[in-house]
Amino acid sequence: MSHYPFDESYDSYRTVDLHSRAAAASPYELVLQLFDGLLDEMARARGHIQARRYQQKGQSLEKCLQILNGLNGALDHDNGGEVVQGLARLYDYCIYRISDVSVTLSLEGLDEVTGLLGVLREGWEGVNANRR
Template identity: 75%
Template sequence: MSNYQINESYEGYRSVDLEVRAASSSPYQLVLVLFDGLLDELARARGHIEGKRFQQKGQSLEKCMNILNGLNSALDYDNGGETVQGLSRLYDYCIYRLSDVSVSLSLEGIDEVINLLSVVREGWEGVNAARA
């Protein structure tokens, strides 16, 4: 089995797993599913940069930016106050940094985004646990 076939099989498995997890999730759990997928894809993009697989790097970073845009558009701007405004600015900043990483290939830049989003994911995990 070639690396391409293995990658395609894994992508199919991941897609089905994501659909199953999303279908059975509360809104808070769904945000965690999105963050898990985002952090996985960021790690993959980092690996593509290290491996000089630039086409795959671009695809991974595009997926990451799309997820961030989705998270941003799902924020409740009417009722969220300063917290929502802060999250929106953070998501916009991460998109900006990933755009820069796409050109600069900066591992430090992608690590910064991974660290920032890991902290936010932990916060969502705490909110989900408090609501359970």
Template identity: 65%
Template sequence: MNESYDGYRAVDLEVRVCSASPYELVLVLFDGLLDELSRTRGHIEARHFELKGKSLEKCMNILNALNSTLDYEQGGELVHDLSRLYDYCLHRLVEISVSLSVTGIDEVIHLIGQVREGWEGVHAARR
């Protein structure tokens, strides 16, 4: 059953990416990160440590991808603030990997959720 769901998610993601604008691609990254953070939380609670490690690695890869999309030349102080926030979230995920802190995951989910909301607002304003 889980394999069927994973297959569906992969096809859904491919369709979303193929039809997305650059702004929508960033939203796809945020959504993927938030989904994976939730999965990480579940793995910690269920004590599935190998799966927790794989989920954290995916989260870190997505955060690095988000950080690499920042335009330092045109973004000003906001871009530097976002970069610092992404770095903070990466640092927290490393700590969480050892501490298994569900509270820490919740903090990162909250921070990324706020940034996603702001990005969605930027996207809506540009339409």
């Protein structure tokens, strides 16, 4: 399936907008932006699975895995204690489930991960609000 010119223009606009927002963001806001992008991509992957667009599903899930790996890699294991260990286990679980969904096409599995990530995002939003 070919991209329409609008799709490419919109993707370019989103990329420029994301770069400008990221440049002005605090570390907490940056994590929130990553979660927003991750949750958007999860929704996109769900739509691809439902529409049987398997190539696009694979691309969306790969983006999700990259974001999760980035979030996992950014954890401060030396100073984070139990909270960081818990987050690392949760990120690893989400990575495992997304990899499974890529093969099984399980919408339930995708919804489970989306729910977990939504709760994590709310937690980060609370941390960001409390620092102000």
